[in-house]
Amino acid sequence: MIPSLASRHSWFEATARKRIAGLLDPGSFTEILPPAASTPSPHLAKLDLPGAFDDGIVIGCGQLEKQPIFIAAQEGQFIGGAVGEIHGAKLVGLLKRAVREKPAAVLLLIDSGGVRLHEANAGLIAISEIMRAVLATRAAGVPVLALIGGSCGAFGGMGIVAKLCSAILISEEGRLALSGPEVIETVAGVEEFDSKDRALVWRVTGGKHRYLMGDCAMLVEDDVSAFRAAATAFLADWQEPAPSVGLLRATQRQLENRLTAYGAYRDGLQIWAALGVTNPESVPLLDRDSLVALKEGLPT
């Protein structure tokens, strides 16, 4: 059911705290290291930049349909949700706790451009620690879900982290990639990637494309309660598999086949046509339900 416009709360526009409040059971969230108990990044202060008490990430525990959940939400409005030393350590700490306490799931509300350049080395090492901690959490049998639909998307190291999760739930507004279009344009030229061409950026990195390609498990309306419903539905059906060569072999084959089939393409339109979409130009105009129906009807 699509909520009426009046009752919709855009995930894209919500703050990290609003997303958590709307996602979890009302009143169930307890923040770990709340702003009152924290200090802003001294590294930013050294550069005369304003810090944030939560360093751009909110972490804690709560419940989703009465199931115990660990949750982390990045605040895209603070330096693009980028990962610095404190920010990264909060997330690593939460995941380490999850290995021990085994909640029903960890939800990562990603809204980040990746490494925080002002703390570049600390950020890069922290992303590596997050990567290992996500896999350790999953290996302990705890699913880790990535939810993507904020203004910063999931880029750089956080794009890699997202793809290490059990699954990704993404909205049409969500974007997922490694290098940002601006970076590619700066280095390789505007002919390679015109970052001002919003429609093109979206056809390459946007939620619909990632969902059609199978890189994201679910496409979700840009609505906080839709994300809640999707996360609940996903977890109800999901049993975290033990890491194995067999699973990674299957992924390896799939990625190799995909590279052979689509490696020369440069636009989502080309891939969607090759996937069997009869009218690829219509994809950007489809609403969420029609797109999901289209994907389910595609030849496999």
Added chain:
Amino acid sequence: MKLNDILDALFPAGHTVRVANQVITGVAQTAQGTVAVLGTTDAAAIDHAMALALSGYILDTLEQHPGRPLVFLVDTCGQALSRSQELLCLNGSLAHLAQCVDLARRQGHPSLSLVTANAVSGGFLSFGLMADRCYALADAQVRVMDLKAMARVTKIAHERLLELAISSPIFAPGAENYRRMGGIEAIWERPSAGLLEAALGQGARADERTEDRRIALGAERGGRNLAAAILQTVDSALAAA
């Protein structure tokens, strides 16, 4: 330093290594027996094909040679920058590679990486930083971005960044900065069979090898002091799920 000279210095007892599309795969002999040797050369910009060549070789090793140590040679300028690469979700292939390195650890394959020349952002994250331990040659370049580009993006004067870089390891390029922060275990003056074998020998105890100790190491070395305290606080915070 040429790849062959590095290989000769690391593996005087012999190595059979193939390089294709800047991807290194092969085996070498050490005092601890045969090891798998893999990685990238000539400042490779990691793309789907390279990532999948590496992950495929790791999976072959896991299937055919249980327990065989993995030695990664890292020389990458980062990830390939192109629209077609992003169209196929490059972060997904890099994540797959990282997952293969992680699975090797879980299945009892000790691993180490050696940065031979360049280690930059996404390329470094996908395998070099995923090994049990990461080492770097003294003249290796390790970074997210060079200071000039960083000045442009952050809109902070280059001179100011240069000045701050002297006292803080937090953002300026350099293997030594990564060592002080715990991301790099040790710096080697030159590639050496003795250092390699000592490093491989360190992986004897499985719990030592599999535990990610980089935050603690960064605190011990005084290069990264906040993370350890945050970890401790999060760990002991009263919050019940």
